[in-house]
Amino acid sequence: MPNDIPPSGPWRGYYFYGHGGLKHRMRLHLIFVGDGKIEGDGIDDVARFVIAGRFDCSTSQANWTKAYRGMHKVEYAGVYCRHTICGDWTLARLTGGFWIWPDSLAQSEFAEEAMETERHLALV
DSSP states (O other): OOOOOOOOEEEEEEEEETTSSSOEEEEEEEEEOTTSEEEEEEEESSOEEEEEEEEETTTTEEEEEEEETTSOEEEEEEEEETTEEEEEEEETTEEEEEEEEEGGGTTSHHHHHHHHHHHHHHHO
16 A cells, blocks of 8 residues: 655755764755655755655655755655655765654644654764
8 A cells, every 4th residue: 555645835854964963954845746756945054955856655765856056966865754754865975864844743742752752862
């Protein structure tokens, strides 16, 4: 049975270099189309960017390119699980992780659960 597609609309989250450290916040507006297409835009501490990619409902895999206008592109690959998408990004030899979630979850129980998970991961 295929999984649901993520909700379209405003998302927020962060990326980091390597396996942890300083979180670089980002805000996104994502559109998930039933045929698997992902498109959108956003802003982070580098600049504004546009997003184009694919979502596979059967595996919950999301892959997209984050293209900074007039600058470089970053490849993202993640998994949609428990209303979030998390995974890894790559840019040439640089890599790191990311975690994003719909704005609608920011003030819900998820926010507290996510903060607790982050605290736990920081201790590991």
